Amino acid sequence: MRGARLRGTHGLFDEQEGQGTQGGDLEIADVLERHVDALSNRLSLAKPAHDENSAYYESEHRLKAIGVGTPPEMRMLVSAIGWPRVYVDALEERLDVEGFRLAGESYTDERLWSWWQANNLDVESSLAHLEALIHGVSYVTISAPGKLDDPDMPVIRVESPTSMVADIDPRTRKVRRALRLYVDELDPTQDAATLYLPNETIYFVRRSGAARWRIESRVRHQLGVVPVIPIINRERLSDRVGRSEITPEVRSMTDAAARIMMNLQATAELMAVPQRLLFGVAQDEFAANPENPGAVLEAYYARILAFENEAGRAEQFQAAELRNFVEALGELAKHVASYTGLPPQYLSFQSDNPASAEAIRSSESRLVKKSERKARMFGSAWEEVMRVAMLIMDQAIPKNAYRMETIWRDPSTPTYSAKADAVGKLYAAGMGVIPLEQARIDLGYSAEQRRQMRDWDNQNPTAQLNALLSGPRLPAREPAAEAA
Template sequence: MPVSYEEHVDQLTNKLNGAIPRLKRSNAYYDSKYRLESIGIGTPPEMRKLNVAIGWPRMYLDSIEERLDVETFRLSGKADPIERLTDWWKYNRLDEESSLGHLEALIYGRSYITVSAPGEDDHPDNPLIRVESPLNLYAEVDPRTQKVKRALRRYKGPAGSLDEYATLLLPDDTIQLRRSDGAMSRWTVESRVNHKLGRVLVVPLLNRERLSERDGRSEITPEIRSMTDAASRVMMNLQSAAELMAVPQRVIFGADAESIAGTGSQREILDAYYARIIAIENEMGKATQFTAADLRNFVEGLEQIAKHVASYTGLPPQYLAFASDNPASAEAIRSAEARLVKKAERRARMFGGSWEEVMRLAVLVMDGKIPDDYYRLETVWRDPSTPTFAAKADAVSKLYNSGNGIIPKERARMDLGYSAEERAEMAKQDDAEPVARLNALVGAPIPGQHRPPATPPPNPAAKDAPAQVAA
């Protein structure tokens, strides 16, 4: 018996709502809104105000996302980018939107990318590619084919309206639905696009996918969460100790509290206590003070927790502020970032497969079929490591070596990160130089270009000439 559109929406809505609590918990750690839950009932309510938000999860995820930049797409075995796909990327503002999708995948474990044909108000030569949050969209994946079987996107109407909207994406149809009176009303179909492509136009962007868990998992792992909670508690205790014991308290013998606190109200007595004054009624006494508490144990404990976080995440020590006072050398910095760079490369490889599938779906939407060579599509990522430009320029110049080295000029410019447009403009400038023009006239090789040695023309007269033997 075929499933109705309303049943599709209800089934996928239940799965979407079932995943939202776990997703929001991960988002709470990223936004540092986990404080009350992490402190628990063992802490007096008065001390909860002293709790500190520890932003290590945000720092860790942002450090990975900042190293994930898609530059272009090309076919395996070819160096030139595919201009058509680059134009689609720019048209959909994916330079910015892709970063949001990568970050959502790192926080929640997954995000989604949808593809659709251009509408009446869109450019007819560019498909629409949108990045979606897992809080609003859920896609059901076939465990055998690893392709999306169906997907649902839910969203609400304007503020103050009870309207709810849903987009149901099926292999041959995309259906827009609406209901006006909340959960008590039925869904009605507003529009339907029968594209007959045989594919659901949704691609999951998965993070930390496993064979036993294909939905992806958050990069904020349980050990990172527990260390963040522990650091928050240490900082809370540090503030409590600093408020009460970090400054020496003075003791005055021979005076009662009322003589110092004025009317002797509870608030004034507490104000005197917080001013580090303790009054004791004893005429034979004298004024003295207690020794201030040493807060070093809190600081050292926080440093130990930070080192555990560094071992779990691969963040360099300077990111977590427990490095030594001596500045590290460039080689030491690159060595400290090795694990973080490798993590970014792994994420680029995982996310790259999703972006390649997105571009294949975009070609399917625009052309009605996917060319065979597009299954050799590659995503070109920017180098996730952080070498200085001077170090990179020095290495590239040594390889180039004035045109007689290992790589030609064009390869050197590519390694330095110049875009295809910039390299084309540089090539025009090279051709406009007087030396290049003169070489073109006389047939001399242009500096920076590797050419095979010229073969001397055959000499017919030497065909029958006797061979000469060297003396």
């Protein structure tokens, strides 16, 4: 290791024997440590933004200045307004991957789906999507199976941007290097880091608070690519880093709603019940204890006050009207709906008459279209994950994998009867515009359910008779799976 040097655009990535070409001779360990320090600094700088994003999502954000017209002792009556979580969860709940299809194939690829299932990505992918929506990006790492893993399954893990950061090349838009920070499970007093480079993965450790990182081990995989894929949300041509789905306008509406809700609570505590005003009554007439005239009787709600002074009279102030607060909250909810595309029923404002099924579908159109856009963006990342997994397992990527397609569940919410009626008319007992397999896909059956249905179809006496008469026979398994 001491005899090797680094060279390249920044003296960073390419490892080979000989002299470096930039800045004199640099030891590999020193350059690698600079990688870790540079990326960890970026992670530290992003921590305040990550904390704020999480606070808004978890409804834990507290305003710096709130309640100008509210007594200081009542300014702790801040309510948690969960509109950011409602919006983010509504998007994430509609993003479900159902398989991958290679170019030229009619069926989803069973081998790729087995990798997905083996890594529990049914659950983990939802967490990755959620982190990307909250923070603007999440990451997926791919590695070869270890000694205790299934040798036919790559190891695919999702990572949060709060513990991982990647450097993306603005020219190729590929990851040049990535870093993951964590605490060593075997020794909690040690900090640990994993540095991902195009041709190797390096593991570092250091004592907590120590200034220098120490290389613990290195894995030279020679892939030529960094096995880290970012899932980026709200990417722009001028901003390839990604942004949170909890936009500034949603945050401002959430803050305003928190202020109004706090004022509503304060008003309800102080003025929601009519206040009494007594004239011509001496204070000692309200003494709870005759022996202690200073102890004034406390007047609670619905307590009857009686006094003997014939000149005394009682008046009361009108109770405060709370409707203005309620109307203000409703107006803010409408603004949030216009910014996010959430249907009215998601934010608890709608007409008294229940909406019809068609009205519900119409109100969800923007949310469905936005979910389809998210699926397209996130799908390209999952396709790249599978291509890198192929490279790790097969040392090559087949040509048809470069036109891979991610299959997503329909993000809309039609009723089952309406969907069955529409698909039935399109299929029309085999004489319609779509074949049987497409009808089953449109109805939402999974790949495994469709495979079992094909087995049952082939056991049908009519299908067996067609086979004897040289009629078409449905494949029991998908061709891509048999070839694999």
